[in-house]
Amino acid sequence: MNRAVTLRDAAVAEMAGIAARHPQQFRAMPPARLRALALFLASTGLLVFGLWRLEFSPSRLVDGFGQLVHFLGLMIPPDPGTWSRTMLILRGLSETLAIALLGTLGAALLAFPLGFLAAWNTSVNRLVQFLSRRVLDSVRGIDALIWALIWVSVVGLGPFAGVLAILTSDIGTFGKLYSEAIEAADRKAVEGVTASGGGKLHGIRFGVLPAVLPVMAGHVLYMFESNTRSSTIIGIVGAGGIGLMLSEMIRTLEWGVVSFIVLLILVTVAVIDTISGRLRAALAGARAG
Known part of the structure; x- marks a missing residue:
């Protein structure tokens, strides 16, 4: 305790010298803190301006919430109406799942070579990598x-x-996710293939692919789950699936059918999420093993 007091007294006595040696630490507002404060104030000002420019109104929000509660009341209980309409809804849902599945698998296959071209450690050269990255960014x-x-x-x-x-x-x-997984792959396996006389393609085949395939499969499973929701939205503009029927039911104010379709979509997404989550966990376990 006495030693701590002695050290504190010595530091107080040397305060002037410490301040002279470290002036940045003794400023009333260090530059880093000043920049952080300026950034905070600018962000706050931008938020306030955005709320004003977009005509944000708490009263409209409260009124809209009351209207939302009214619509939710109209949507209970969920009711498809007739058996024939139920079959049409199920057909639309199956079409949505087919769109999500085919679109996801097609994108996963087409993006596979692009991922290798966009990764710095497997691309042909820097120019090809740069162009591949920009193409993927533009599409995404x-x-x-x-x-x-x-x-x-x-x-x-x-x-x-x-x-x-x-x-x-x-x-x-997919191209971006693939390239990042390829770049993060352990280089030791590739170095081992190269040391045994293999070329660059052998290094990719036997060093990179075994490490990244489980990661890529996990990405595909996740995107299939996400695309199930996206397929519902794009159906509203006429791209098939259950979205068009959902839009029609909202337009004709058939809220019981709307709630039935929404509930069916939620259940489907939850089931897909559960299955894909278990598959991703199994792939991660297999990779770790």
Whole structure:
């Protein structure tokens, strides 16, 4: 205790010297803290401006919440109406699942070589890697709903346009995820293949692929789950699936049918999430083993 007091007294006595040696620490507002404060104030100002510019109104929000409660009351109980309509809803749901599955698998296969071209450790050269990255960024920068509108204009209404929209949108996402997984792969296996006389392609085949395939499979499972929801949205613009029926039911104010469709979508997504989560856990365990 006495030693601690002695050290404190010595530090107080040397305060002037310490301040002279470390002036940055004794400023009233260090530059780093000043920059953080300026960034906080700028972000707050931007938030306030955005709320004002977008005409945010607490009263409108409260009124809208009351309206939402009213609509929820109209949606209870869920009721498809007739058996024939139930079959149409189930058919639309199966079409949505087919769109998500085909679009996801098609994108996963097409993005596979692009992922290797976009990764720095497997690409042909820096120029090819740069161009591959920019192409993937450009494709990924356009939302699936926009792609759906484009493909509906190109190939017409129907699930084919939905498959193409999901496929095109996911190529960019898969390519980025694949390239990051490839770049993060352990280099020791590749070095071992190279040391035994293998070339670059042998290193990719026997060193990189075994490490990244489980990761890629996990990405595909997750995107299939996500695309099940996306396929519902793109169906609203005429790209097939249950989304078009959901839009029609909302337009005609048949809230019982709307709640039945929404509940069916939620159950389907929950089941897919459970199954894909277990498969991803199994793949992660197999990779760790």
